[in-house]
Amino acid sequence: MLPVGLLLLALTQPLLPGPPGGRLGLEQALEVAQRYLEQRPEPYKAELKYKRREGWLVWEFRLGGFEVWVDAQNGRVNYLRPRPIPPHARRPHLPFQQALSLARTLVPQVEKLELKPKEGLLIWEVRGGPQEIWLDAQSGRVLRRNP
Incomplete structure (x- = not known):
């Protein structure tokens, strides 16, 4: 478990400078989360979300047995909690970076990439704007595209 002092430091100091006038991209935020955890576990979920209650x-990210929230505006880790790795994340699947590369060819900006079981399949669910796409988690083949 990470020391409490490290959590307090993370809540007050960005681990990476944010982009001028913009928000952190997925890969930059992932790097912040992995640095914070002091390890480089592969994520099985990355999603850009607005947390209404907190206004963030x-x-x-879900990775390495943790849920980590990285502020998209300033690069601070705002939240960390243990989260068990689900059994489906242990099944064979394309690595996150490979799924992300495929997702970027299908949507202009990836806002969500999550490994999940759906309708008896293991998929990488991709969201970007109004689009939702299911990729076969092993082959990367497009299974479904909405709209």
């Missing part, structure tokens, strides 16, 4: 726009 965050990248929410």
